[in-house]
Amino acid sequence: MIAVALIATGASSGCTKDADPAARVWKRRCAACHGPDGAGRTRFAEGRPWADLTDGKWKHAPDRESLRRLVAEGDPASPMPPFAGTLTPEEIDAIVDWTLALAGRASGKTSQ
Numbered sequence: 001m002i003a004v005a006l007i008a009t010g011a012s013s014g015c016t017k018d019a020d021p022a023a024r025v026w027k028r029r030c031a032a033c034h035g036p037d038g039a040g041r042t043r044f045a046e047g048r049p050w051a052d053l054t055d056g057k058w059k060h061a062p063d064r065e066s067l068r069r070l071v072a073e074g075d076p077a078s079p080m081p082p083f084a085g086t087l088t089p090e091e092i093d094a095i096v097d098w099t100l101a102l103a104g105r106a107s108g109k110t111s112q
């Protein structure tokens with residue numbers, strides 16, 4: 001989690017953009033539901049354990065292709081919205097990597 005914060009603030013101090021586009025997308029498009037750290041402890045995700053992206057447990061297959069499709073098309077059976085019109089394919093690629101990194105970072109340790 002500290003690593004996330006460091007990456008998000010980044011080395012550049014430009015005021016409009018984060019150094020990492022994924023950090024920017026995460027903050028603007030995902031954090032409201034999944035939480036800044038991806039653990040899903042928000043009122044939008046309450047009662048939806050799959051919204052915890054840090055627990056290493058997946059409803060959808062945790063490979064790039066499946067997650068790219070999920071982020072683009074959303075999951076109609078859940079509050080997870082589609083982002084195909086909102087994010088560019090490059091941003092979706094970046095946020096998928098970010099998502100996979102959240103789980104990787106958290107696995108093996110419980111910080112809370």
Ligand code: HEC
Pocket residue numbers: 025026029030031032033034044045048049050051053057058059060061067070071075077078079080081083095096099
């Ligand atoms: C409106 C709230 C909301 C927003 C915004 C949102 N999500 Fe979700 N997302 C959810 C919920 C709720 C779930 C759990 C769905 C379920 O219960 O099946 C979910 C599920 C997921 C999953 C599937 C996890 C699994 O176990 O397979 C991924 C990956 C994901 N979201 C990534 C993202 C990313 C990346 C963004 C930003 C681009 C994002 N979400 C934005 C609410 C949201």
